[in-house]
Amino acid sequence: MKTSAVEIAGSQLAAFLEEARRIVGPERVATDEATCRLMSVDFSEIALERAAAVVRPVATAEVSALAQAASRHQVPLIPRGGGMSYTLGYAPARPGSVMLDMRGMNKILSIDLDNLTLTVEPGVTWAEIHAALLPTGYRVGFMGTMSGIQATVGGGLGNNATGHGRGDIGDDLLGLEVVLPDGRILQTGGRATSPALPVNRGYGPDFTGVFIHDAGAFGIKTKATFRLQRRPQGTAFVCFGFRDLTAMVDALCAAERLGVAATNMAFSDYHHRVFSEQKPTAAEKQAMLRAIVASAPNKLAVVRQLATLALSRNMSFLKKWPYSTFSMVDAFDQASANRGARALAAEMRRFGGTPLNRSLGIVMRAEPFMPIDKLIVGREGECSFPSNFVVPLTKGQELVAACDDFFARNQSAMAAHGVTWTKIFLVAKGQFGLEPIIYWQDRMNPLRYSVLSDGNRDKWGKRPDRAEARAFAVDLRRRLAEALEPFHPFHFQTGKYYSYRDALASAAEWELVEGFKSLIDPPRLINPGALGLT
Known part of the structure; x- marks a missing residue:
C-alpha cells in the first residue's frame, strides 16, 4: 500500500520535533493546541494555517541546528518576535509549519560607548533597549515603535519598523547575524569583516539591506548591531x-x-x-x-x-x-x-x-511605549487593525482626500455593521505617512485577548462573536488598499498582506528577489508566502 503525502509530512514533522527536543530541550517545544493557536494568529483577522509546534531557541547555535534539521526533514520554519503583526507576517501559510518563538533570545549583548555601538539579540524589546540606554546618555536614532513594550528588534527588522525618533530601523544599523535556511551563519554589513567590532556597512557589497523588510523570508536574524548617538541635551x-x-x-x-x-x-x-x-x-x-x-x-x-x-x-x-x-x-x-x-x-x-x-x-x-491593548483595542473595547500608506510629501493631500472619499462612499454600509474609523499622520525623511485604523465590535481572538490588561479582560474579554461585522471590516480594509493603490504607496510591514510583487517597477526586480530566495532556500521552507514568495 502506498504511503500518502499527508503521512510522509507527518513522519517528517515527527522526526524534526524529535531532533528539536534534543537541540533545545523538551520543555522548549510546545505542541498543545492553545499555544499553537495563539502563536499563529495576528491582528489581521485573516485565518491561514495553525502552527504544528512552537520551538523556543535561546542561542544562535540552536537556531542553526534547528534550521539544519528543518532542511533535512523538509519542515517549514517561521520566525516570530513580539507578535505585533497586522499583515500576516508570521501567520503560517503551509500546514505542518513550526514556529520559532525568538523572544527567548533577548539579551543586550554589548553597550560600547567608546565605539558607539549597541549589539542585541532579536528578542529584545524596544522598551528594554530604552531602559538600558537611558542612564548612559546615549540612544539609537530610531528609538522603536509605539508597541515597543512587546515589539522586538527582530520583528522590527523584518518589517522595516518606523515610529519614535527620526527615520526607520535600518538607518542606524551596522550589521546583522542571520541564520540562513540551510543553517549556515551569515554576518552582514560591518559584522561581515569585523563581527566583534563593526564600524561601517560599506566595505564591499552590503547585504544587510536584503534582510531588512524581508518579512522573515530570507533567514532568521540572531544578532543586530546599531550605531549609538549622544542623547540630545x-x-x-x-x-x-x-x-x-x-x-x-x-x-x-x-x-x-x-x-x-x-x-x-x-x-x-x-x-x-x-x-x-x-x-x-x-x-x-x-x-x-x-x-x-x-x-x-x-x-x-x-x-x-x-x-x-x-x-x-x-x-x-x-x-x-x-x-x-x-x-x-x-x-x-x-x-x-x-x-x-x-x-x-x-x-x-x-x-x-x-x-x-x-x-x-x-x-x-x-513614556514612548503604550500598553498594547490601548494600541490595538478601541475606546469601547472594539477590535481594530491599521493600514499604512507612505507617499512623497507632494502627494500627501491627494492621498488623504482619496482615503476620506473611500470611507465616505462606504459610510452607510459601515454604519450598518457598526464599523468606524480614524487616521494618524506621520512625516519623516521626506515622506508623508497615513495610517487609517478600522474599528468594529467583536470577540477577541487569542492574540488580542492575550494583550488585554486584567481590567480590560473583565470588561471586554467575553464579547460575542460578530463574524459578519468582522468579515465586512476585513473586506473594507482590503478594498481600501486597492482604492489607494494608484498612488503607488510604500508600505511598512509588508508581510503576506500587501502585494510587494505588484509594487515593483519591472519584472527584473522580482526576478532578482525570486532568484535570491531560490539560491538560499530552494524548497521555500523559511516563512513560505512572505513577500509573496510561495
Whole structure:
C-alpha cells in the first residue's frame, strides 16, 4: 500500500520535533493546541494555517541546528518576535509549519560607548533597549515603535519598523547575524569583516539591506548591531491645533521640509478623545514623574515639563480640536532646541495653527511605549487593525482626500455593521505617512485577548462573536488598499498582506528577489508566502 503525502509530512514533522527536543530541550517545544493557536494568529483577522509546534531557541547555535534539521526533514520554519503583526507576517501559510518563538533570545549583548555601538539579540524589546540606554546618555536614532513594550528588534527588522525618533530601523544599523535556511551563519554589513567590532556597512557589497523588510523570508536574524548617538541635551515640544484638514496636512509637510524636528505627527478627534479620557492611577502618575525626571535633558526641563503637565488637566483641551500636530525638536543644548521650536511654530502659524499645551509631546517622550491593548483595542473595547500608506510629501493631500472619499462612499454600509474609523499622520525623511485604523465590535481572538490588561479582560474579554461585522471590516480594509493603490504607496510591514510583487517597477526586480530566495532556500521552507514568495 502506498504511503500518502499527508503521512510522509507527518513522519517528517515527527522526526524534526524529535531532533528539536534534543537541540533545545523538551520543555522548549510546545505542541498543545492553545499555544499553537495563539502563536499563529495576528491582528489581521485573516485565518491561514495553525502552527504544528512552537520551538523556543535561546542561542544562535540552536537556531542553526534547528534550521539544519528543518532542511533535512523538509519542515517549514517561521520566525516570530513580539507578535505585533497586522499583515500576516508570521501567520503560517503551509500546514505542518513550526514556529520559532525568538523572544527567548533577548539579551543586550554589548553597550560600547567608546565605539558607539549597541549589539542585541532579536528578542529584545524596544522598551528594554530604552531602559538600558537611558542612564548612559546615549540612544539609537530610531528609538522603536509605539508597541515597543512587546515589539522586538527582530520583528522590527523584518518589517522595516518606523515610529519614535527620526527615520526607520535600518538607518542606524551596522550589521546583522542571520541564520540562513540551510543553517549556515551569515554576518552582514560591518559584522561581515569585523563581527566583534563593526564600524561601517560599506566595505564591499552590503547585504544587510536584503534582510531588512524581508518579512522573515530570507533567514532568521540572531544578532543586530546599531550605531549609538549622544542623547540630545536640549528638547523642545511644539503642539498646534487645526480646524482645517488641508491646512494641517500642509503644515505637517512644511514642518518636515524645515528639518528641525525629530518627530512630526498628527492626530484627529478620535485620538483626542482617547488622550483626554485617560485617568492615570496614583501609581501611573508616579511612574510618569520618574520617567520625566529620567528622560528630560536637564533639571530646568524637568520643572518646565511638570508645570506644563499640571496645566493640561488630563489633555481635555484636545477635545476642542478636530486635528492636532505635535513635534519634538532635539538639539545639542536647550537654547538650540528652543530656536528650532520657534522656527517650527512660525510654520504652524503660517498655516493657521493655534498653539496648544505641549503635554502630549512631553508624555510621549517620557513614556514612548503604550500598553498594547490601548494600541490595538478601541475606546469601547472594539477590535481594530491599521493600514499604512507612505507617499512623497507632494502627494500627501491627494492621498488623504482619496482615503476620506473611500470611507465616505462606504459610510452607510459601515454604519450598518457598526464599523468606524480614524487616521494618524506621520512625516519623516521626506515622506508623508497615513495610517487609517478600522474599528468594529467583536470577540477577541487569542492574540488580542492575550494583550488585554486584567481590567480590560473583565470588561471586554467575553464579547460575542460578530463574524459578519468582522468579515465586512476585513473586506473594507482590503478594498481600501486597492482604492489607494494608484498612488503607488510604500508600505511598512509588508508581510503576506500587501502585494510587494505588484509594487515593483519591472519584472527584473522580482526576478532578482525570486532568484535570491531560490539560491538560499530552494524548497521555500523559511516563512513560505512572505513577500509573496510561495
